[in-house]
Amino acid sequence: MQPSFGSEEACAAYNYILSGGFLTEHKYTRQLESELAEFTGAKYCFMVSNGTLAISAALLAVGISKEDRVLVPTYTMIATANAVKLIGAVPVFADVDQRTNTLSVETIRSKINDVDAVIHVSLNNRCHDMNAIVETCKDAGKPIIEDAAQSLGSTWCGKALGTFADVGIFSFSSPKIISMGQGGCVVTDNDEIALRLRRIKDFGRDRPGTEEYSAFGLNFKFTDLQAVIGLEQLKKLPGRVRALSDMWDLYYKHLAKYMIPKADKGWIPWFIEIFVLNRDELAVQLRAAGIGVREVYPPVHIQKCYNESSLALPNATRVHQTGLWLPSWSSLSKNQIEAICSCVNLLM
Numbered sequence: 211m212q213p214s215f216g217s218e219e220a221c222a223a224y225n226y227i228l229s230g231g232f233l234t235e236h237k238y239t240r241q242l243e244s245e246l247a248e249f250t251g252a253k254y255c256f257m258v259s260n261g262t263l264a265i266s267a268a269l270l271a272v273g274i275s276k277e278d279r280v281l282v283p284t285y286t287m288i289a290t291a292n293a294v295k296l297i298g299a300v301p302v303f304a305d306v307d308q309r310t311n312t313l314s315v316e317t318i319r320s321k322i323n324d325v326d327a328v329i330h331v332s333l334n335n336r337c338h339d340m341n342a343i344v345e346t347c348k349d350a351g352k353p354i355i356e357d358a359a360q361s362l363g364s365t366w367c368g369k370a371l372g373t374f375a376d377v378g379i380f381s382f383s384s385p386k387i388i389s390m391g392q393g394g395c396v397v398t399d400n401d402e403i404a405l406r407l408r409r410i411k412d413f414g415r416d417r418p419g420t421e422e423y424s425a426f427g428l429n430f431k432f433t434d435l436q437a438v439i440g441l442e443q444l445k446k447l448p449g450r451v452r453a454l455s456d457m458w459d460l461y462y463k464h465l466a467k468y469m470i471p472k473a474d475k476g477w478i479p480w481f482i483e484i485f486v487l488n489r490d491e492l493a494v495q496l497r498a499a500g501i502g503v504r505e506v507y508p509p510v511h512i513q514k515c516y517n518e519s520s521l522a523l524p525n526a527t528r529v530h531q532t533g534l535w536l537p538s539w540s541s542l543s544k545n546q547i548e549a550i551c552s553c554v555n556l557l558m
């Protein structure tokens with residue numbers, strides 16, 4: 211996915227610099243938070259430095275601390291687990307299910323008594339029954355965080371992904387539907403969690419402008435220079451949602467037998483992926499034909515920094531061995547997509 215910035219973002223950044231702003235977060239960050247809250251339907255939104263720190267901040271805000279155990283899917287971007295590790299808590303890896311490549315309600319139910327919190331990752335914007343997942347955690351008295359880093363603009367049953375759990379996070383790094391280079395946000399409807407988040411991202415400061423700190427916090431702050439770019443990107447979001455939806459429809463028309471069907475009408479892809487048994491060979495041939503593809507994430511638990519290869523999590527292994535991301539930027543033309551599909555079909 212290529213980030214796309216135009217003259218609107220360029221002018222916004224130029225005008226902001228000339229206006230004498232301090233660059234650090236201030237009124238444009240507040241405006242962006244308020245527009246993101248409105249877009250997602252969340253009561254509160256807090257901009258932070260990136261999506262990884264958004265997860266750490268969310269974990270701290272729901273009371274997770276050193277040595278607490280946090281359930282995470284092993285098929286995710288490694289940031290999900292690293293954000294747990296950063297605060298001294300322990301990621302507990304679980305397998306994903308075969309239909310959505312995400313945590314199922316059954317998996318969460320079977321592990322919930324072994325952990326202190328759950329991170330649900332809506333990878334490529336998919337999920338199971340989010341209401342049942344949230345209910346399972348609530349019944350067990352365990353907080354749930356939605357890592358919706360990839361999911362801005364996607365809904366499940368008409369509600370924005372990222373807004374079902376106690377806290378949700380989004381990322382704005384370069385390959386996301388809207389980007390500010392780096393950046394992330396945390397959303398919640400919970401007043402107490404919101405108060406904690408406000409403090410956590412500002413060194414634990416009790417109130418802006420004071421030097422009193424009753425809680426631990428760090429500097430997770432954003433910058434107004436990025437916020438002015440974000441405000442322009444946000445205006446383009448509805449158009450990008452439509453473009454991604456149309457792009458997926460066209461890919462699906464030609465490659466349906468290798469793709470997961472759309473499960474909800476509010477779903478849009480983050481990346482277009484196909485699942486094929488000869489993935490490695492196909493990737494080599496597509497690259498030779500000048501088509502940029504990428505193997506999907508490997509399971510996190512087998513990475514050397516976690517070294518839990520003895521865990522049997524076969525679905526994530528299968529996803530990793532068969533999954534391939536195809537070119538997915540929203541500005542791809544119909545002809546380009548059709549050429550990519552012809553090439554895939556020819557090589558299969």
Ligand SMILES: Cc1ncc(COP(=O)(O)O)c(C=O)c1O
Binds near residue numbers: 260393394
């Ligand atoms: C699922 C998931 N979680 C977390 C992150 C981390 O976000 P960031 O790169 O903004 O730190 C990403 C980034 O792509 C992601 O895809």
